[in-house]
Amino acid sequence: MHARAVAVTTTALLGVALLTPLSHAGTPLSGDDGPSVVAHRGASGYAPENTLAAVDKAAEMGIRWVENDVQRTRDGELVVLHDDSLRRTTDVEEVFPDRSPWKVKDFTAAEIARLDAGSWFGSEYAGARVPTLEQYVDRVEHNHQKLLLELKNPQLYPGIEQQTLKVLANEGWLDRRHVAGRLVVQSFSADSVRTVHELKPAVKTGFLGTPRVSDLPEYAEFTDQINPSYGSLSMSYVSSVHAFTGPHGRPMEVLTWTVDDADTARRVAGYDVDGIITNRPDVVRDAVGEDEDSAGR
Template structure:
């Protein structure tokens, strides 16, 4: 009751009640018989080098239907899948290009990045693994019939990356009805970036990373479908407060939390009513949740 009262007051104060009426008793429920989605963070990144095709393959081997990745852009305009804005942590860029510190993704061409070893840091069995392009990545996800939670990383560094990402997704068949209704979500820490995605392609499901205050939710709900906070910021009350609001596609806002890697935390956040769990250890979380 308290969460609903706060939400209603917030809407009135912001003057958006006519656009965003909370749904009484709304919960972002799954379809009957559908298990709580477990999403492999950067692929199954506890078991294979993060954001590589090998990590996608490992998630598929484990039977995990969702993978998450990070998208950035090279100097010559290629979209690549890598988390950091620097190549230093997850490749041998210091060895191959020693004089080009701080080794930012945006300062290297796609051909230069394609030379880098993105696996040896993780283990000798992955030597020679490459940084995939987004095109390679989505095709591998499609090959395994998986679903994709795509994060636009550091959009402030890459003007118009939203339009470019959507164009590539469209070219690769990821903006058809099948993908839009259950296989694709685009998220970012940047509300402006997610708003842009929604404006360009209103059919795309979107998520805002972070834990905004309840007072901010009415504005975000006009262009996003999920609020995706760290598990450290999640509580039963916060999840309930988010669920009160109707998101951009006419359903209650969802909460997908990250990065949960142990059984106890997985069961705790599931008990709060979250709508998905992002994890480096998707098999551990899936087994902990059982039929949740």
């Protein structure tokens, strides 16, 4: 209804003109050697999830794509964390014992920066921190990797779509090179994905879930990927998604999650999925035979 006005306003706020032609976006995620392998929250089977250590571990394995989750602090900083509570993956209960239920949105960025986000996983990761989105994308850039960014719980953080795009723009991630093959923004919220598409049409987007085939024409207007859990997947469903053309003029893609064993990886690869999201990217890569340089070609 008022999407055009919102898009114009947001473009001015971002200070980034929508100069990237849509034909340059939507480069296929998978290569000729099989589905792309995406490190879920980084290589989270081997390092504490969503930390810089997990990004680096994926890079050591030669994994080009990493996935993360973005939430917002009380004072408006974007941080990379899966849960809306800090309790499971930090020592917040010890540092702030009187702040139950320890929701991310109730803590400032400075308070979260004090927390140990690694010891829960193993003593060798003691002192790892919850990264800000700026810190995270800088590390991904340093490692020459690619980013599947999830907007987590967007209903808790009004305007997070616009704010995330602003951070990405400030960090150099909305130029032609990045949007052409190094960035996808996804969410379980169709409204959030649609908002990202309206605000920055050049950015490739993904919807997390398994919409009915009859609803796919509507999704094809604003999302490039349909990304379901592997348990809800079938070869016919993947074929149905591939039959639709997404907003950037290419067949819609399917990435599936979270696959951590070789047998399941081979099964979903047989469905012709475009990507597999996994905590154990080395296991999946070895099973499906993806070349480490094929992702995003």
